[in-house]
Amino acid sequence: MNDIRFTPDELSTLREHGVVLFADRVIFDAQPPMPAQQIAAVQALCAGPLPEPLVALWQQTAGGRLDYDLTLEMNGNVEAVSWTELFWDGSDGYRDLQGWIEHEQEQAEKAAKDAGTPWSGKLTHLPFGGFEYRDRIYTVVEPGAGHGQIVAWKQGLPPAWTHALHEDGQSAIAPDLHGAFAALHLEEDPLAPAGDYFSGQTLLEYMDDRHQDHGLDLDLMDKLVAFYCRAVLDWRTPLAEATLRHQPALARVALRHAIATDDAELIVQLAAAGVSFEGPLQGSALATDVAVGHDAFAAAAALVRAGAPVAADALRNINGQIAPELTSALLANGAEPNVAAIVKCAACGAPASAHLIADACTQAGIDVPPAFVTDRDAMLLELETTLAKMTDGTNAHYLGQEGLAERIEHLETFRL
Structure with missing residues (x-):
């Protein structure tokens, strides 16, 4: 169970069905690789080099979806962070990579103006994932000890939301993207969930659709699900x-x-x-x-x-x-x-x-x-x-x- 390996042909078949494996985690609804010129265009907007793991990810897929749990301590709370999307150019709505980069540029320029200091025009934190407008995942792209660190940001909710985060918060996830992917986990076994709503539900439905309507082999689907379930945390x-x-x-x-x-x-x-x-x-x-x-x-x-x-x-x-x-x-x-x-x-x-x-x-x-x-x-x-x-x-x-x-x-x- 813990040593599931896929052949090149199996990985190619999964790729055809929109599934990519990266850093021991499953990305589904995966987009084609990001073209080199597009990666270079993003690089030109950053204060330092793009972290190598992020470039490696984009060379496999320009974006897609994730279906894991992520829990972080933030502003004294224990917060569930929704990291269900990997942004990509050309997507609709809240998953648009360039849209979030432009938003970040506007915020950085405004912050510099409010502080009375000139803005370099370069991003120090690059948004590349999250969920809608409420949760965002950044990588640090300025030179220094923190370069490559992955940081989560979460929007605060009004006081009427009992026990929620009431001010915007942020927390480091890991020193690099591989560590951040390792932090993604499953609190419950999606094949034997404790409730009606659980992480894994969306992925299982996606894979079932690929099998039922698009011809994905059942054995390969089951193998992928078994690989995915290795992320279930063992507290027993x-x-x-x-x-x-x-x-x-x-x-x-x-x-x-x-x-x-x-x-x-x-x-x-x-x-x-x-x-x-x-x-x-x-x-x-x-x-x-x-x-x-x-x-x-x-x-x-x-x-x-x-x-x-x-x-x-x-x-x-x-x-x-x-x-x-x-x-x-x-x-x-x-x-x-x-x-x-x-x-x-x-x-x-x-x-x-x-x-x-x-x-x-x-x-x-x-x-x-x-x-x-x-x-x-x-x-x-x-x-x-x-x-x-x-x-x-x-x-x-x-x-x-x-x-x-x-x-x-x-x-x-x-x-x-």
Whole structure:
């Protein structure tokens, strides 16, 4: 499994189907190689030489798509960075290489003007991949110790996006492109995913289409998928060997899997293995935040029992029928009661938890009844408006019409 090799004929066949292998990773929807004169034109825009690995990549493919996970620490958060595109000239929309180079030139010129300094006209950081306008990957193209380094940039989101990055952030991925490709990984086995949405889904659909509609040999497709799946991270072996606690990034992958599968027993095993539950797990969210927000209530209860920290605003993440026992445990371990959480519990069909939070609010000196009416009516209006738009076909919602109607009924019948 770990020593999968392709013959020149197999690589040629994959190339015909838009698949290129580079630095032990799979690029699909791959474009033809970048012409030498085009590489030279990009070189002319840079403050220093193009890094050799990037030139080698472009000599294989001018761009394409990737389907891996990439997680980086950024501004104190643990951020998932979307590196799904390799920019190329002539593409539509956000994947256009020359378009992003021109954008970077404009930003560099503006920054120099704002600083009152002349701009050399040369780029120090070359954008060559990312996802739409929100995530970008750069290589350093100015001479010096950092030359060739690969850096990720992520756009900050408005404060309403709970636990998201709220200011633009950047983080180094690796000293060079080969190291950056090595950092691309799969947190879950795409052939046995833990959820409905997972990295690998797009690639598997692409390969299935190449087999079904374009004649790619099934054995070669399976071989390519097996090669691709070598990027799946193995946290089970270090867990069994009692070394996982020494690999915090890998331990976070195991913890995210436990929450995704709502596996309380795995939480117990991780705790026994000395894995730390401190610090952010996803964005700025603690493990308990993530578990509650994903309705992984068994995992959340196990985390609290294991001493995992509970954020003051943990109750704002409730979006399901949380049991009163877990609600009590969260309140007893640092979660602060608030009226919005009462309304959420009522809407989700968790009246016992709603009453527990209401009692805690009263003990904290909050005048619950008028605040509850205001928040409840606001949520009812939002739900009813969304349902009306779904009924006339102008909108969609993850709960569906039945789920929205159920929440409306819960709110209308709940009494403090």
